[in-house]
Amino acid sequence: MSTATFTPNAAATLPAAASADVARSVAARPLAAVTGAELQAPLIQGGHVRYANLDYGASAPALTIVSAYLNEILPFYASVHRGAGYASQISTSVYENSRNIVRDFVGGRPDDSVIFTRNTTDSLNLLAGCLPVEDGRHAGEVLYLDIEHHANLLPWQGVPHRSIVASNTLAETIANVRDALSQGGVSLLAVTGASNVTGEILPIRELADLAHEFGARILVDAAQLAPHRRINIADSGIDYLAFSGHKLYAPFGAGVLVGRPDWLDAGTPHLAGGGAVREARLDSVNWATGPARHEGGSPNVLGAATLARATQVLAGLDQDDWHAHESGIRAHLVEGLRKIDGVTVHQIFSDTDPDKDTIGVVNFSIEGYDAGLVAAYLAAEHGIGLRDGRFCAHPLLKRLGLPSGSLRASFGVGSRLEDAQRLLAGIEELKRTGLGWDYVVDAGRWVPANDHRSYPEWAPNTPGTAGAAPCSTD
Known part of the structure; x- marks a missing residue:
């Protein structure tokens, strides 16, 4: 078991020249096995796809x-x-x-x-x-x-x-x-x-x-x-x-x-x-x-x-691998988001060093699109789960000029680079062709209209049928 410790704001321990390549290689696969890693999500247009969980910041899956x-x-x-x-x-x-x-x-x-x-x-x-x-x-x-x-x-x-x-x-x-x-x-x-x-x-x-x-x-x-x-x-x-x-x-x-x-x-x-x-x-x-x-x-x-x-x-995780895995996914996602027209990546401080002073959380917004609508689209049409809203940090979102909320992708040891790539592909498709389905507001949340997807019979409510979500503005 490794006894090395990470201290907040500590510099990455990887050699500078090799950091990007090593991080991408490590990020390609999960660092640790989690339950639900191969969960199949139903798509609104038909079929299933592996669920890309980019909502670790809310609740992370259990380690196997x-x-x-x-x-x-x-x-x-x-x-x-x-x-x-x-x-x-x-x-x-x-x-x-x-x-x-x-x-x-x-x-x-x-x-x-x-x-x-x-x-x-x-x-x-x-x-x-x-x-x-x-x-x-x-x-x-x-x-x-x-x-x-x-x-x-x-x-x-x-x-x-x-x-x-x-x-x-x-x-x-x-x-x-x-x-x-x-x-x-x-x-x-x-x-x-x-x-x-x-x-x-x-x-x-x-x-x-x-x-x-x-x-x-x-x-x-x-x-x-x-x-x-x-x-x-x-x-x-x-x-x-x-x-x-x-x-x-x-x-x-x-x-x-x-x-x-x-x-x-x-x-x-x-x-x-x-x-x-x-x-x-x-x-x-x-x-x-x-x-x-x-x-x-x-x-x-x-x-x-x-x-x-x-x-x-x-x-027990190797500390260098842990840092490289997370930074590799984050760097790829941030770089890709910044290349998409109309997408803004948000941060609090202009002097934050993204290579060492950030964790696996990326906040962004898409010009002309409500954050909740984008989240519903990504879930229904691409099998991607991420968070939208104000993240129980209302003063901060107001300060960032996002009073109605934004989008947050978050990941961890069970994530893989493919999750970030799928998110980028989904946003690029949205910008290129628009929504592929009709969406309506139900109980304060965007949901697909005429949602015909099947869900486990033990689930008490399918999306859009529950009462107003208490975190709809969080």
């Missing part, structure tokens, strides 16, 4: 190794912590050891708490209830940028906070963060590790040093960064880190918050219930400390276990 592991441990699934039975003892051991595996994966400090949650959003809401309080008032403000996902934006609006509008360059934005911190009164700097909209990576080590210089701590939303780069909490100076299993090739909706225990042990328990207490009385309670304080109720044992197993798989 993780799926096999789930089947291995499922017979032992039982309630944890207070069961004397054989299965309960095994499940407890698996669940608690998952904390150690996850802590090792992110280079955590020995005393860092590892709390399992539902997802990154849940983790950040948990931390919002643990901010330091003095004399009944919050001891400081939370500082964040306008480029954040709503998960790292909305929880802080209920506590003292201050926001910064990012500048056109990353250098100017970092300077603005320094100015804001120097004014004092900030207890926590909350930043994304990598933008879920554009894939741009922030310089976490530099931001952590700034936060600490002015007496604040730093929280990193790593929902997008963790599936694409190795992170080392101790080396990077990160105080709190949150990420999600469903973006890290694990099923069952588990998330995690890793970080310094003092705030967490003193904070408001995230979910009042069994297991979170030392002693409960009819009208009062003594709360536990440690992860148990915030894990009230029966935990998601299988979610935590599969999340931990996924981190082991990623930790």
